[in-house]
Amino acid sequence: MATAEVVETGVTVERDTGSFRLGEWLIVALIHVCGISAILFVLAIFAFVFGEAAPLFWGDYGFSFAEFATSTHWSPAHPTSPHYGIVALFVGTLAVSVLSMALAVPLGLGAAVYVSEFCEGKRKETLKIVIELLAAIPSVVWGFIGVMVMSPIIIHGLGASIGTNILNGGVILALMSVPVIVSVGEDALKAVPDSFREAGLALGASRWEIVYRVLFPAAKNGLLAAVLLGVGRAIGETMAVLMATGHAVQIPTSVLDPVQTLTATIAAEMGEAEQHGTQFRVLFLIGVVLFAVAFVVNLTADIIVKGIRGKQND
């Protein structure tokens, strides 16, 4: 009995060292795979989306890239003379996103400053929980709010002729982006060392001056990241804008005009587009455009952040 135990222990110890090395190697490999997988996924998705769109350029699809890039006419399912112009859709996305950011950035950053600097104890905890809850509301529910609540308010309150429009979509998207901006923005402000605030106080700065002159410059990168995440959410959102923007192809002349966005177009038309037909492929090309927009936004952010870092190092 005793001998057996010793033998077993010996074996176990042997195996432990072996499996320890093996385990470590495995974990290192796994982490490598995790790290690289993000790149692989992005490349794979891009290859897929671009692959579905690419035949437009050499196949016989009656598609002209010049029309795609310059025309405001979008009538891809027309029986005799379809038009595939992206301009009105692009302007629609731009209009809704810009309005939502104009509303969400001040509101979100303001809330982040309040939660992080001017608010303590129970109130702070409650606020943080409620804001996180706001982020968890599904976009379809936001769409419902847009159609059922916002739309009558816009018609009767503002005298608009239609309740689902840029204003409706912009407000809904702003409300959806605010929680993202608040959570990330608050983390960024929290990361500024207290010694900065104390130094400000010692110099006789008021609380607002500390926020404006000390915290904002110190937390610039994080706040920018917060805003860009908000922009990402606004551009990429589909369901809520599909329901709240009115889904009408046109160049808007006021915020009370309905518009159609790039994402909503894909969502509404992909299901019924003839597979591998022209409309199907043009919708994928819109996907490529959205990809490009996301890439430009992220790249700009990177360049700005690097620029800020560079200046700080000088």
Added chain:
Amino acid sequence: MKTVNTKLAALFAAAWATVALTGCGGDPDKIVVVGRQNSSGTYGYFLEEVVGKDAHFRQGISAQNGSKEVVELVSKTPGAIGYSGMGYASDDVKMLHVSKKKGETGTEPTIEMARAGKYPLSRPLYIYTAGEPSETAKHYIAWIKSSEGQEILKQEHYVPLTEAETGAVPSGNPPDGQIKVAGSDTMIQVAGKWAQVYMKKFPNVKIVVEGGGSGKGITSLIDGQTDLCNASREMKDKEKADVKAKSGKDTVENKVGMDALAIYVHKDNKLNDISIEELKEIYGEDGAITKWSQLNGATKAE
């Protein structure tokens, strides 16, 4: 101090009201044009019947993703006009009487008028299969075309087949089986009802009904993902050729009823009649009618 505050508040309220009404371009006389998304069978039908096959819709038409959504939006928007199946009427909207030419008295969208060919916006509804369907599906289609199926169609405010077109109620029980149905949103209401009543009568048959639009139903039929395809338009020759290419079978067409497309406006709208010519001016590209005051007898709902 308090009076200054009140005055300031009043000033701001007035300023904002002006900004809202004039600055943003809200015009109570403007016609809000509501339509369907471009892959819907209803869109294609309306384009061909009203706007013209080679013409285009105007820009800025609010495209809804379903028949019900059109009626819902019109019921909430006092200045709106929209087209959708006759079966979707609600208490908050009004169906206009439609005539072919301007100035003529319009025809009310009713079953009798559509069947008699007097109502201008009516169209046949089809069920397509790839080749001869299974015995179960055959029994089901025969039942739909019989007086029992047509009675349900009538109850759902569609236009039933004429007596000559209506078949006898199929005798005997169908063999056990499952039937997948996909397609037209216009038909989804009645397709669901058919399935429900039929399954109650013959519990050994299971029927699954999906919407998504005529286009999607036809795509599913081509891909072999559905047994029956509901369509509110005729299948194109190319689509039939695709079915042949994929499955080697010819498409079988069954006319199962008719649908009348109603023109909906808000219930408080004073307008009662409209012509196809006027609808063309409202919906078509470069159409001349953009305001309610341009239509005879219409004043915008308050």
